Amino acid sequence: MWTVPKPKYRTGLCAEGEIAVNIGGVRVVLFGEVLNRYPESRLAELLNCSTQNHEVISSLCDDFDPCRKEFYFDRDPEAFKCIIDVYYFGEIHIKPGICPICFIKEMEFWKIDQNVLDECCKSCLSEKEEELTEIANKVKVILEDLEVDECITRTQRCQRFLWRLMEKPGSSLPARIIAIASFLSVLVSAVVMCVGTIPELQVTDAEGKLVEHPVLEGIETACMLWFTAEYFLRLASSPNKLHFALSFMNVIDFMAIMPFYVVLSLTYLGTTSMMELTNVQQAVQALRIMRIARVFKLARHSSGLQTLTYALKKSLKELGLLLMYMGVGIFVFSALAYTMEQSHPETLFRSIPHSFWWAIITMTTVGYGDIYPKTTLGKCNAAVSFLCGVIAIALPIHPIINNFVVFYNKQKVLETAAKHEVELMELKSGKDARRESTSSLSK
Known part of the structure; x- marks a missing residue:
C-alpha cells in the first residue's frame, strides 16, 4: 500500500x-x-x-x-x-x-x-552481498577444477594435476582414494598413539624403562612418513605457497609432523647423551604430547567439522555470555561455600581459589565428589549453584545450535546455487557456440 x-x-x-x-x-x-x-x-x-x-x-x-x-x-x-x-x-x-x-x-x-x-x-x-561473494568464489573454484588450459607449460599442467589430486577429492577416483587413505592414516595414527600407552602392550628397553612396542612404533613411523609426503606434495603443488604455509589447517599439519622428527633427531642423531638431562626429557615428552594435533587433521576431510568450526566462530558472543555467566557463578558460589564451610572442623574448602574446582564441577553438574559440603547451609548453597549452572548453560545453547543449523543449510544452498550458476554458464556458452556455427553455415 x-x-x-x-x-x-x-x-x-x-x-x-x-x-x-x-x-x-x-x-x-x-x-x-x-x-x-x-x-x-x-x-x-x-x-x-x-x-x-x-x-x-x-x-x-x-x-x-x-x-x-x-x-x-x-x-x-x-x-x-x-x-x-x-x-x-x-x-x-x-x-x-x-x-x-x-x-x-x-x-x-x-x-x-x-x-x-x-x-x-x-x-x-550486506548479507546478500556476502552470499553472492561466496557463490562467486565457489563458482570460481568449480571453474578452476573444470578448466583445461592448453597454453600452460608441462610443469604447470603437472602442478595443477597434483593439486587436484591432493586437494580435490571429488575431481577423480585416485584423488578420492588418496583422501580416504589420508583419513584412515589419521585414525590409525590416533589409535596407535592411544594403544601405545597401555602398559601391557609396552616393552622394556635396555635401561629397564617401558617404551612403545616396536610394531606400534613402526606403524607410527609409516603414518608419519605418509603425513610428511602428503604435506610436501600439497606444498609443492600449491599455487600460493606462502598462503598455504600460513593457513590454519596447514599449520596444524606441520605441528603434527614436526615433533616426530625433533624427537627422532634428539634420540638417534648423536644426541643420546643429552637425553639424560631432565629438561631435554621433559621437552621430548611435550613434543610427544603434541602428536594429538594430528586429530585436527580430520577437519580437512569432514565438512561437518568445518561447519561446526564456522558456527562456533559465529557464536562467539553467545559463548562469551556463557563464560561470563559461569565465571560470575563460580566466583560467587565458591566464596559462599568457603564461608559457610569454615564452621565445620573437617572442612574440605581450604581457600576460595581452592573452592573454584568445586564450583566448576557443581555448576556443570559433573559432581566429581572429591570436594563436597558438610554443613546444611553449604548443601543448600550447592543445590542453588547447580540449579543456576543448569540455567546458565541452557540459555545460550539454543542460539549456538541455531547458528550451526543456519550456517549448514546456508552452505548447502550456496553450493547448489554455485552449481546451477556453472550449469547456466555452460548452457549459455553452448547456445553461443551453436549460434556461431549456424551463422557461419548460413554465410
Whole structure:
C-alpha cells in the first residue's frame, strides 16, 4: 500500500508543476515540489528538463508521449513504490519479496544514493552481498577444477594435476582414494598413539624403562612418513605457497609432523647423551604430547567439522555470555561455600581459589565428589549453584545450535546455487557456440 501522502493515479493530463510517469504499465502523477527535494535524481531531472529536448529525454526514460506529457519506464512498479518513499520521508525500506541486490540496481537507475536505505535494509543488503561473494568464489573454484588450459607449460599442467589430486577429492577416483587413505592414516595414527600407552602392550628397553612396542612404533613411523609426503606434495603443488604455509589447517599439519622428527633427531642423531638431562626429557615428552594435533587433521576431510568450526566462530558472543555467566557463578558460589564451610572442623574448602574446582564441577553438574559440603547451609548453597549452572548453560545453547543449523543449510544452498550458476554458464556458452556455427553455415 502507498503511504500518505500518496502519488496520484489518474488518466488525465498532469497540471503545472507535476510529472506523469508510467512504470511498467502503472501510471503515476507526482508533485514537482516533492521531486525537487532530490534534484540529482532521475525524476527531478525529467521534471526540470525541457520537453522539446528529445535527446535528453530519451537518455532519461525509455519512451515519451508528448501529447499526454507522460514518461514511460520499463521498470518494476513494486520496486518503484519503495523508491518514491525517499521523496516523502527521506528514507527507503525494501519491501519483503524484493531482492536487495536488484533493488540496489533500481536505486542506481533512479539515481538515489544508497545512504537513504534504512539500517535494517543495509544489514540485509550486506548479507546478500556476502552470499553472492561466496557463490562467486565457489563458482570460481568449480571453474578452476573444470578448466583445461592448453597454453600452460608441462610443469604447470603437472602442478595443477597434483593439486587436484591432493586437494580435490571429488575431481577423480585416485584423488578420492588418496583422501580416504589420508583419513584412515589419521585414525590409525590416533589409535596407535592411544594403544601405545597401555602398559601391557609396552616393552622394556635396555635401561629397564617401558617404551612403545616396536610394531606400534613402526606403524607410527609409516603414518608419519605418509603425513610428511602428503604435506610436501600439497606444498609443492600449491599455487600460493606462502598462503598455504600460513593457513590454519596447514599449520596444524606441520605441528603434527614436526615433533616426530625433533624427537627422532634428539634420540638417534648423536644426541643420546643429552637425553639424560631432565629438561631435554621433559621437552621430548611435550613434543610427544603434541602428536594429538594430528586429530585436527580430520577437519580437512569432514565438512561437518568445518561447519561446526564456522558456527562456533559465529557464536562467539553467545559463548562469551556463557563464560561470563559461569565465571560470575563460580566466583560467587565458591566464596559462599568457603564461608559457610569454615564452621565445620573437617572442612574440605581450604581457600576460595581452592573452592573454584568445586564450583566448576557443581555448576556443570559433573559432581566429581572429591570436594563436597558438610554443613546444611553449604548443601543448600550447592543445590542453588547447580540449579543456576543448569540455567546458565541452557540459555545460550539454543542460539549456538541455531547458528550451526543456519550456517549448514546456508552452505548447502550456496553450493547448489554455485552449481546451477556453472550449469547456466555452460548452457549459455553452448547456445553461443551453436549460434556461431549456424551463422557461419548460413554465410
